[in-house]
Amino acid sequence: MLREIGAAATLAMFAVAAAAETTVRERSGYAYELGKDRLLYIEEHEETVAGGRVALSEITYRRTGGEVIATKRLNFAGDATSPDFRLENPGNGHLEGAKRENGRLVVFFRKSDSHELSERALRPPEDAIIDGGFDRFIEANWSRLIQGEVFERPFLVPAFQKFLDFRIYLERAANADVVFVMEPASLLVRLVGGRIVVTYDRDSAALKRYEGISNIRDPDGNNYEVRVEFPAAGRSRDIAGEARGDAPGKP
Numbered sequence: 001m002l003r004e005i006g007a008a009a010t011l012a013m014f015a016v017a018a019a020a021e022t023t024v025r026e027r028s029g030y031a032y033e034l035g036k037d038r039l040l041y042i043e044e045h046e047e048t049v050a051g052g053r054v055a056l057s058e059i060t061y062r063r064t065g066g067e068v069i070a071t072k073r074l075n076f077a078g079d080a081t082s083p084d085f086r087l088e089n090p091g092n093g094h095l096e097g098a099k100r101e102n103g104r105l106v107v108f109f110r111k112s113d114s115h116e117l118s119e120r121a122l123r124p125p126e127d128a129i130i131d132g133g134f135d136r137f138i139e140a141n142w143s144r145l146i147q148g149e150v151f152e153r154p155f156l157v158p159a160f161q162k163f164l165d166f167r168i169y170l171e172r173a174a175n176a177d178v179v180f181v182m183e184p185a186s187l188l189v190r191l192v193g194g195r196i197v198v199t200y201d202r203d204s205a206a207l208k209r210y211e212g213i214s215n216i217r218d219p220d221g222n223n224y225e226v227r228v229e230f231p232a233a234g235r236s237r238d239i240a241g242e243a244r245g246d247a248p249g250k251p
Contacts, residue, residue: 021050021051021052022048022049022050023048023049024046024047024048024049025045025046025047025049026044026045026046026047027045027047027230027232028042028043028044028045028230028231029042029043029045029210029228029229029230030042030043030228030229030230030231031043031214031216031224031226031227031228032226032227032228032229033224033225033226033227034211034212034225034226034227035225035227039064040216040224040226041061041062041063041064041069041216042061042062042063042064043059043060043061043228044059044060044061044062045057045058045059046058046059053076053080053136054076054080054136055075055076055077056073056074056075056076056077057072057073057074057076057083057132058071058072058073058074059071059072059073059074061216069089069091069216070087070088070089070090070091070094070216071087071088072085072086072087072088072215073085073086074131074132074133076133076136078100079133080133080136080140081127081128081129081130081133081134081136081137081140082105082124082128082129082130082133082156083130083131083132083133084097084098084099084100085097085098085130085131085132086099087131087215089216089217092112092113092217092219092221093110093112093113093114093115094110094111094112094217094221095108095109095110095117096108096109096110096158096159096215097158098130098131098156098158101121104121104122104123105121105122105123105124106119106120106121106122107119107120107121107122107156107158107161107162108120108158109158109159109161111159111217111221112217112221118161120161120162122161122162122163124154124163125154125163127153127154128153128154128155128156128163129153129154129155129156129166130155130156131156131215134155134182135207137151137153137168138168138180138198138200138205139205142205145168145169145170145180146170146173146178148169148170149169150167150168150169151167151168151169152165152166152167152168152185153165153166153168154166155182164184164185164186164189165184165185165186166182166183166184166185167181167182167183167184167185168180168181168182169181171197173202175202176201176202176203177199177200177201177202177208178199178200178201178202178205179197179198179199179200180197180198180199180200181195181196181197181198182195182196182198183195183196194212194213195212196210196211196212196213197209197210197211197212198210198211199211206230207230208229208230209227209228209229209230210226210227210228210230211226211227211228212225212226213225213226214226214228
């Protein structure tokens with residue numbers, strides 16, 4: 001009996017400790033038309049961090065007037081760099097994502113309401129990167145990238161329902177900014193486009209700027225080309241503290 005009570009108490013202590021380590025980070029990004037100052041939409045990110053790593057990310061995309069144009073949910077529980085995700089734009093019917101089923105990766109895509117939903121089951125290659133897993137890849141390989149190592153990784157393109165090889169490398173590190181590039185490994189594909197440039201804060205490794213193709217589409221169904229500015233580091237709050245009725249943590 002005493003042994004059972006002791007085991008229960010130990011489990012309770014672990015549960016409390018785990019809850020105390022769970023936080024939510026909030027940040028906003030302002031997406032401008034690439035090369036211009038026209039604000040297209042605002043991204044509101046909410047990341048649940050458990051045990052020191054991002055477990056879940058939910059993003060709400062809004063027009064400048066506040067109207068919700070799309071939502072995205074990413075689940076990093078299975079694989080930090082290859083999350084399950086679902087992006088949905090109810091206004092034009094655009095839908096894309098990937099989910100694991102019976103050992104396979106099911107990739108789905110619909111350009112708009114006037115198109116059929118297409119699904120394809122894939123066997124993900126090793127070291128694959130899916131959607132927001134790119135950010136997790138940067139975090140995990142920060143030191144090696146800073147030292148100049150060039151990586152080549154398969155990246156999922158939902159519209160093609162397949163993985164394409166991309167190169168990821170450091171472009172420059174000057175003052176407070178560290179700039180990385182992700183571009184198609186194939187020179188032919190690279191000439192067509194697809195280059196993504198991301199800028200991070202050197203000290204905090206927080207994302208400051210994203211430049212490249214957006215997964216949000218315009219009314220004609222074409223992807224926006226954007227520059228997304230993240231003006232401040234993400235804010236956090238103590239979920240466990242809020243559950244106890246404590247005051248929320250300060251930003």
